[in-house]
Amino acid sequence: MPTLMSPEELKATIPTGLLSFPVTDFTAAGDFDAKSYIGRLEWLSAYKVSALFAAGGTGEFFSLTLPEYSQVIAAAVETCRGKVPIIAGAGYGTRTAIEYAREAERIGAAGILLLPHYLTEASQEGLRAHITAVCRSTRLGVIVYNRGACKLNAETMLKLVADNANLIGFKDGVGEIEAMVSIWNTLGDRLTYLGGLPTAEVYAQAYKAMGVPTYSSAVFNFMPKTALEFHAAVMADDSATCGRLMRDFFFPYLAIRNRQPGYAVSIIKAGAAIVGHPAGPVRSPLSDLKPDECDALAELIGKLGPQ
Numbered sequence: 001m002p003t004l005m006s007p008e009e010l011k012a013t014i015p016t017g018l019l020s021f022p023v024t025d026f027t028a029a030g031d032f033d034a035k036s037y038i039g040r041l042e043w044l045s046a047y048k049v050s051a052l053f054a055a056g057g058t059g060e061f062f063s064l065t066l067p068e069y070s071q072v073i074a075a076a077v078e079t080c081r082g083k084v085p086i087i088a089g090a091g092y093g094t095r096t097a098i099e100y101a102r103e104a105e106r107i108g109a110a111g112i113l114l115l116p117h118y119l120t121e122a123s124q125e126g127l128r129a130h131i132t133a134v135c136r137s138t139r140l141g142v143i144v145y146n147r148g149a150c151k152l153n154a155e156t157m158l159k160l161v162a163d164n165a166n167l168i169g170f171k172d173g174v175g176e177i178e179a180m181v182s183i184w185n186t187l188g189d190r191l192t193y194l195g196g197l198p199t200a201e202v203y204a205q206a207y208k209a210m211g212v213p214t215y216s217s218a219v220f221n222f223m224p225k226t227a228l229e230f231h232a233a234v235m236a237d238d239s240a241t242c243g244r245l246m247r248d249f250f251f252p253y254l255a256i257r258n259r260q261p262g263y264a265v266s267i268i269k270a271g272a273a274i275v276g277h278p279a280g281p282v283r284s285p286l287s288d289l290k291p292d293e294c295d296a297l298a299e300l301i302g303k304l305g306p307q
Helices: 007-016 034-044 066-080 094-107 124-136 154-163 177-190 201-209 224-235 239-257 263-274 291-302
Strands: 051-054 086-090 111-114 141-146 167-172 192-195 214-217
Touching (some): 007 167, 007 192, 007 214, 034 066, 066 086, 086 094, 094 111, 094 124, 111 124, 111 167, 124 141, 124 154, 154 167, 154 177, 167 177, 192 201, 201 214, 201 224, 214 224
Parallel strands (some): 051 086, 086 111, 111 141, 141 167, 192 214
């Protein structure tokens, strides 16, 4: 049986560096491509990051069946063992999320990223019950993803941490400054905090000023050196480097990403293919970048040199 990372160990590990969500590799027919995925993780885990999220949002968790999920998490845990902790996505309704969390623990993941539940709006009371049930189903440390239908306030978070010792992280994908500051000031170092807006680099400096020590980088999937350079600049308050990379890459990149809904994932797979690490197509309902958009992205990547 794999040795579990304790929730406190995971909490201490997360702020020590950059995090990322590897894409999930599919064949041209849309099936999970384990060999390609393992090769991707071998490449990315060679860089110094604090953790990798397997089957997260950028990893198309929402398109995976439970058997596929098990394959993805198992491949990630085995490939990255002794190199970097694997935090597994879990989500949907409460009982389904519990199944995913328990499966991730069985396989040997280091923690759980609890993604927003599916479709319906929910009260703070309902969100509290949902998150508590998932936390109590596993010994792993749980990070809640504040995004979409799961939008939490400071009062609810205070109750949640009182009830669940293994709730160790808060990942914000909403971007409301007042709410984020309120949560941080209410809970302090009881949690570790992560920036989780799409293309988190754009917000990283502002989030650091609010007490959020790190973030997850999607572009790490195809520009790991640039992603790490930017992260180091944020940590060092090097505004000149951050500004240069924003102008030279991130803002032009956003102009491509924002052309279609769902491109936040599609553009990452396009970038991975451009740098020689193709991951296959995205699954519907997402759509791949068009050829001219891939050309524009390739030109942008080329200006920053080999990764």
